[in-house]
Structure formats: C-alpha cells, structure tokens
Amino acid sequence: MFYHLCALALISLVIGLAAVRRCSLYSPLVISASIWLVVFVAGLVFEERFYPLQEKAFIAWIIWFMVTSLIFFLLSPTGTKNSWTETEIRRLPLDYTLPLLLLIAWLVYMIWEVGSSGPDHFFFNLRLSATNREGFASLGTIVRFYPLIFALFLFEHVYSHRENRHLRLFLWCFMLLYAVATMGKLAILTPVVSWVIIQGIRGKMKVGRLLCWQQLYLH
Structure with a gap:
C-alpha cells in the first residue's frame, strides 16, 4: 500500500x-x-x-x-481549447470498401476456425491461440493487417464526414471482431480510447461523458 x-x-x-x-x-x-x-x-x-x-x-x-x-x-501546448478547427475534408485516393469487406469475412472465418478447433470452449480457444499456446491454431496472416486497419480507423475518424460513414462502420466491425479473435481487453480499449480522444479534440465529447466512460470501465 x-x-x-x-x-x-x-x-x-x-x-x-x-x-x-x-x-x-x-x-x-x-x-x-x-x-x-x-x-x-x-x-x-x-x-x-x-x-x-x-x-x-x-x-x-x-x-x-x-x-x-x-x-x-x-x-504539451498551453492554454489550448479542446476543439477541432480543421474544416478540410480529406479522402484517400482509392475506395477500399471491397478489400475491407473481404478482410472482415476472412477474419470471421478465422475466428470460427480457431475457436472451433481447440480442445476447450470457443472463446477460451481464441484466447489461448492469441497467447501462442502450443497445440492451438493460429489466426495466421490476417493479424498482419491490423496495423493498417487501425491506421485507416484513425484517419477516417479524424476526417469523418457523411461520405465515409460506411467505412467507419466497417472499420469498427473489423476492430471489434479482432478484439473477439484475440479475446484481449487492450484490443477493445485501443479503438474506444482513440475514438474518445478524437471526439474530445473535435469538441464532441464533454468531461461528463468522459467520467461516465471511466466509471463503466472501472465497473
């Protein structure tokens, strides 16, 4: 103590x-x-x-x-306001909706394959696989796409607009599915905390909501 x-x-x-x-x-x-x-x-x-x-x-x-x-x-800058002043809408020069959907489908398949192939129950098999336990199947190459998806997740939320709403939804799907695939708390906290910070910088997340998020996390 x-x-x-x-x-x-x-x-x-x-x-x-x-x-x-x-x-x-x-x-x-x-x-x-x-x-x-x-x-x-x-x-x-x-x-x-x-x-x-x-x-x-x-x-x-x-x-x-x-x-x-x-x-x-x-x-750290001093005396700055917690508001987003960026008005320019930025887009990537290519539409990656189809590749993203294919990655989501691939991840769903690997979750089912790994969870169903182990000797324990479904979610415990996923957790043991994420820890590289011997005798358990691996998620394979799909995990190498996580850094790229996370970078896209940050980009699309920083420059969010009506036209990329579907991309933000699909990126959330991949991030949450990855959290299920690895059964790790950090995999859930990473996108959530990133989203909260972005919303706060944009002036859309108040201090009261932050306290609510903290209470939910502690409980």
Whole structure:
C-alpha cells in the first residue's frame, strides 16, 4: 500500500502541474497520468487481488513515469481549447470498401476456425491461440493487417464526414471482431480510447461523458 500511496501522490502532482499549465484534457501528459491514476486506485481498491509491487519494479515505474511526463510536459501546448478547427475534408485516393469487406469475412472465418478447433470452449480457444499456446491454431496472416486497419480507423475518424460513414462502420466491425479473435481487453480499449480522444479534440465529447466512460470501465 505504501507504493500505491507514493505513486498516487506523484501522479496527483503531475496532474496538478498539468492543470496549472492549462494542458488539454486530451494531451499525452493528462491521458498518461489519468491511466496510471486508474491503475493505482484499482490497486488500493482490490488490495490482495492486485499484483503485488516489488521495489525494483516500483523504482523502474518512477523512472519511466517521470521521464515520459517530463517529455509530455515540455511538448504539451498551453492554454489550448479542446476543439477541432480543421474544416478540410480529406479522402484517400482509392475506395477500399471491397478489400475491407473481404478482410472482415476472412477474419470471421478465422475466428470460427480457431475457436472451433481447440480442445476447450470457443472463446477460451481464441484466447489461448492469441497467447501462442502450443497445440492451438493460429489466426495466421490476417493479424498482419491490423496495423493498417487501425491506421485507416484513425484517419477516417479524424476526417469523418457523411461520405465515409460506411467505412467507419466497417472499420469498427473489423476492430471489434479482432478484439473477439484475440479475446484481449487492450484490443477493445485501443479503438474506444482513440475514438474518445478524437471526439474530445473535435469538441464532441464533454468531461461528463468522459467520467461516465471511466466509471463503466472501472465497473
């Protein structure tokens, strides 16, 4: 518990400095500190069920947190508003709807193939496959397309407009299916947190909604 309290004091100091500097709620400094705040608050709440911290690990975390916070602090602009001022609509020079649908169909097939081929129940087979457990089938080449799909996901949401609504929907389908395929919490948090940040920068996500998202995540 001592390590948790020290960490919370340090994180609170960083958040306080960010407030004094008037950093954006969506700046890397505030986001990083907030995530670590949730982690150590969870450590206090769950106590024995939380992974025990060792001295070396805690010292390594302090070094990492202070170095990254200093970098974010120096690079974060001050006094900026949480609104999106970009009015230009940007589009990619090609329509990738059909290849995206084919990738979604391929991913659905691989989910069924891997989930049905293992010795345990469907979703547990997917999870063990994602951890490269010996004896379990792999998702194969489809996983190599994830970085590209995620980049397209960010692009289409940053430059969202009526004409690319179907692409945003299909990209969400792929990201959520990939989360099912890997059965990992990070695969769900990555698109959701990215979408929340983009919406916040565009001025469409209020602080109250952010708090609701945080409460849902904690529960």
